[in-house]
Amino acid sequence: MIICCFAFAEYSLDMKDMKKIEHIGIAVKDLARSNELFAQLFGKEHYKIEEVESEGVKTSFFKAGPNKIELLEATNSNSPIAKFIERKGEGIHHIAFAVEDIHKEIKRLQDEGFTVLNESPKHGADNKLVAFLHPKTTNGVLVELCQDIAENKEK
Ligand code: ZN
Secondary structure (H helix, E strand, C coil): CCCCCCCCHHHHHHCCCEEEEEEEEEECCCHHHHHHHHHHHHCCCCCEEEEEHHHCEEEEEEEECCEEEEEEEECCCCCHHHHHHHHHCCEEEEEEEEECCHHHHHHHHHHCCCCECCCCCEEECCCEEEEEECHHHCCCCCEEEEEECHHHCCC
């Protein structure tokens, strides 16, 4: 295993595999309208729109400095986003953390007692492998783990 040498020693001991907040996901009712709203907010347009058919969502991504925001609209009534909006209304849906090795991280979190919703990572938007933790075990916050698929390939 290669240990990153640019991180401060105290962080490299504590941070395990959660590298940073990769993005924050926001559930919206009308993606086209929200794209306009967030373009006004950030002063620039979204840089990508992507539909994840298996999840019943259409997503768009914005960058605000180094941070990313993912807007999610349901594409059918069985979509988790449709159910979320039904229960809670529009708003923050999940926080996604970048991880180095999603399989290792899923195992680590299960051993720590968290409920992982999908043990085998799925293909998510923006070229990522993703897994979710049940909000029951994370103080009501849906946590997404994501690993960049491109990171594993030779560039
Ligand atoms: Zn996400």
